[in-house]
Amino acid sequence: MTETANPQSTESPASACPVAADIGAELFAPGSQEDWFESYKVLHGEAPIARIPGKGWFPGTDAFIVSKFEDIASITRDPRFFDLIPEDISAAAAAGSSKVESEIFREEGFGDTVDAAQTLRPTVEQHKRYRMQLWDPWVGPEGAERHREMVTAAVNGLIDRWIDDGEVEFVTQFAAPLPQTVITTILGFPLEDMPMLKKMEEAQVRRFVYGDGPRNELPDDIERENAAVLVDFHRYIQSQIDEKRANPKEDMVSFLTQVEYEGRKLSDGEIISIAVLMHIGGNETTQYALTSEALLLAQHPEVVEEMRDDPGKIRFFVEEALRLYAPTQGGAGGRFVPEDMEIRGVHIPRGSLLHLRFGAGNRDADLCPAPSELRLDRKNPGRHLTFSMGPRNCPGQGISRLEQNIATEVLIERLDNIRFAPGKNDFTHQPGIMLGLYELHLEFDKR
Numbered sequence: 001m002t003e004t005a006n007p008q009s010t011e012s013p014a015s016a017c018p019v020a021a022d023i024g025a026e027l028f029a030p031g032s033q034e035d036w037f038e039s040y041k042v043l044h045g046e047a048p049i050a051r052i053p054g055k056g057w058f059p060g061t062d063a064f065i066v067s068k069f070e071d072i073a074s075i076t077r078d079p080r081f082f083d084l085i086p087e088d089i090s091a092a093a094a095a096g097s098s099k100v101e102s103e104i105f106r107e108e109g110f111g112d113t114v115d116a117a118q119t120l121r122p123t124v125e126q127h128k129r130y131r132m133q134l135w136d137p138w139v140g141p142e143g144a145e146r147h148r149e150m151v152t153a154a155v156n157g158l159i160d161r162w163i164d165d166g167e168v169e170f171v172t173q174f175a176a177p178l179p180q181t182v183i184t185t186i187l188g189f190p191l192e193d194m195p196m197l198k199k200m201e202e203a204q205v206r207r208f209v210y211g212d213g214p215r216n217e218l219p220d221d222i223e224r225e226n227a228a229v230l231v232d233f234h235r236y237i238q239s240q241i242d243e244k245r246a247n248p249k250e251d252m253v254s255f256l257t258q259v260e261y262e263g264r265k266l267s268d269g270e271i272i273s274i275a276v277l278m279h280i281g282g283n284e285t286t287q288y289a290l291t292s293e294a295l296l297l298a299q300h301p302e303v304v305e306e307m308r309d310d311p312g313k314i315r316f317f318v319e320e321a322l323r324l325y326a327p328t329q330g331g332a333g334g335r336f337v338p339e340d341m342e343i344r345g346v347h348i349p350r351g352s353l354l355h356l357r358f359g360a361g362n363r364d365a366d367l368c369p370a371p372s373e374l375r376l377d378r379k380n381p382g383r384h385l386t387f388s389m390g391p392r393n394c395p396g397q398g399i400s401r402l403e404q405n406i407a408t409e410v411l412i413e414r415l416d417n418i419r420f421a422p423g424k425n426d427f428t429h430q431p432g433i434m435l436g437l438y439e440l441h442l443e444f445d446k447r
Contacts, residue, residue, distance in 0.1 A: 024050030024065040027330070027357070028213050033429040036329065037372065040360040043067040049346040055213050057336050058351030063214040064343075067360035069367040069385065071343060075356060076390035081335045082124050097333075098207070100220055104227040110234050112269020113276070120261070120270055127391050133261055134274060135395040138186060138252045139282070144398035147186060151403055154181045155410045163414060163446055167421055170294045170440040171287070174407075179286035182403055186282075187275055188251025189240060197279070200236070203229040204280040209432035214334050214355040216433065237272045252278065278396065285327040286400045288436040290407055292325035293318065295427075296374060297411065297418045298442060304412050306376060311409065318404045319381035320374050326386040329359030330433040358385040359435065415444040 023042050026032055032039070043050055048068045055063035066072050075081055102114045112119075120134075121127040137143045158178055162168045177194075180201070184194055206226050207216040218226065240253055248254035256271045266274075296317075297304055307313050334353040341348050348354070362384045363371045387394035394400070411418070424441035 023047060024052045024063070024355075025213075027065065030431065033431065033435065036359065036435075037363060040067060040357070040363050043357075043360055044364060049344050049348075051346075052214060052355075055215065056349075056352040057334075061349055061351040061353070063334065063353040063355055064346070064348055065214075065355050065357055065360075066343070067357045067364070068344075069361040069364040072356045072358065072361040072385055073389050075335060075354060076385075076388050076392065078390075079124050080338050081354075082127070082391060098218070098223055100223040101227045101230070104224065104231065105234070108231045108234070110231070110269060110272065112267050113234060113272045114269075116270045116273035119267075120273070124391050126262075129262070131391075131395050134256065134259065134266075136398075138255070139278070139396040139399040141398040141401075144402045147182065147399065148402065148406070150185060151182055151406050152410070154178055154185075155403075155407050156414075159410065159414055166445070167441070167443045170442050171291055171437060172439070175287045175290040175294070175440075176283075178290065178407065179283050179400075179403060182399065183279060183282035186252050186399070187240075187278060188244060188249060188253045193236075196236075200229065200233040201279060201283045203233070204276070205284050205432075205434070208328075208332055208434055209430055211432065214330070214353055216332060233276070234272055237275050238268060240275075241268050241271055281394060281396045282399065284434065284436070285394075286403055288327035288434060289322060289325070289400065289404055291437050291440055292327075292435070293321045293404060293408055294411070294418070294440060294442065295437070296321055296324075297408075298420050300374060301417070303374065303376065304418065307408070308412055313376045314408050315401075315405055316376040316378070316381045317374075318401065318408060319384065320376065320378070321404075322386040323362045323381075323384035324372070324374065325435055326359045326362050326384070327434055327436070328386070329357065329435050331356040331358060331388070332433065356385075356388075358388065361385045414447055416447045417445045419443050 023039055024047070027036065027039060043065065044067060048066075048071065050065040050067070052063040052065065054060075066075065105111065105114050121130040131140075135143075138146075155178060158174050158181075162173055168174065176198075180194055180198065181191065184191055184197060189197065203226050206222075207218050210222075211218050237253075241257060244251070244254040245257045248258055253271065253275060256266055256274060259266065303317065307317055334355050337348055337350055337352040337354060339350050361367065365371050367383070368378060387397040387400075419442065421441035421443045425439070427440075428438055430436045430438055
């Protein structure tokens with residue numbers, strides 16, 4: 001039973017947080033990331049449904065922050081929140097993109113990519129088939145296992161580069177390049193293109209880092225600039241599709257060019273949409289998870305020894321880390337409220353926006369005892385919201401979990417006395433809805 005707080009500092013007391021009436025909006029304020037966990041306690045106790053005025057989908061409607069585990073879990077499973085998108089809200093905007101971006105994609109000839117959600121997975125049942133047939137063979141819980149040898153080699157290869165130094169900046173030298181190597185390999189893109197692909201990855205997540213409020217809104221000029229980068233990414237993927245149609249190999253994009261889905265071949269735009277989702281989902285979030293796990297290893301040497309004595313506990317450690325430090329603290333884009341409803345006695349009109357705060361639900365005392373503690377003996381370690389729930393849960397969670405488990409196993413096998421480098425860490429998080437440290441400097445002894 002180990003309390004998890006930021007190292008070399010203490011979490012702010014609840015009295016330092018904004019009052020419950022304002023706490024919803026405060027979650028998006030500059031610098032609020034450093035107080036999120038204490039803010040969640042205030043939300044749970046005083047405003048489990050917290051209103052942000054004027055931030056709904058329709059004019060005059062509001063956004064509502066949902067912070068309790070059971071409420072979030074119920075909404076993610078409710079089919080009313082799956083496929084009911086009004087005509088005057090683009091599917092792209094509801095999915096966390098923007099109308100400006102979608103318009104630019106169409107102008108540049110990628111309308112099929114914008115429409116892919118409607119052509120591939122417009123209903124709950126089709127979404128299940130889409131996941132089962134197109135994603136699961138490569139990155140689902142079982143399909144991910146085909147990559148175990150590749151992931152293990154990538155983990156060891158990265159560690160080999162700095163293990164003799166006795167120190168490492170973990171984010172840039174391990175947590176970022178590992179998932180990038182894995183995802184690039186699975187998709188079948190050339191590894192020498194990784195520096196360029198890193199820039200594309202940054203463009204993909206820009207709205208979730210620098211966007212404003214629960215809709216992750218960027219100014220129109222930034223939207224256009226960012227969309228131009230992503231158009232280049234679409235063109236790059238198109239060139240890869242052309243190559244793999246002519247010369248298929250053992251990779252996911254080659255598979256997508258050959259597979260039949262519901263009795264037909266996928267269009268190039270549909271393949272691009274899947275590759276884009278795979279790229280954004282498999283890189284940044286796993287980077288943040290790996291970084292949080294390294295932070296916990298440095299904080300809790302007793303847990304390291306516990307896992308060395310019983311390697312079967314590594315998977316429990318990974319699930320606890322995912323629960324405590326969900327890489328995506330809040331759902332992207334927000335759920336459209338399809339009809340007037342009431343949640344916990346709060347009236348929520350049609351057209352409002354629900355911001356599902358996964359990170360808060362994970363630290364809900366109603367979910368588990370002592371929710372801010374790291375415990376390897378929880379009865380249901382995978383019962384958290386980090387990958388969401390219901391039909392829209394993360395399709396790449398299988399490969400992400402595989403990377404995290406292998407990384408933890410190899411790190412504690414090859415490194416000893418993992419510790420924070422004195423005077424080099426301020427433990428500052430990036431802005432946005434994702435919980436990512438800018439850097440993490442570690443020292444260690446070679447085992």
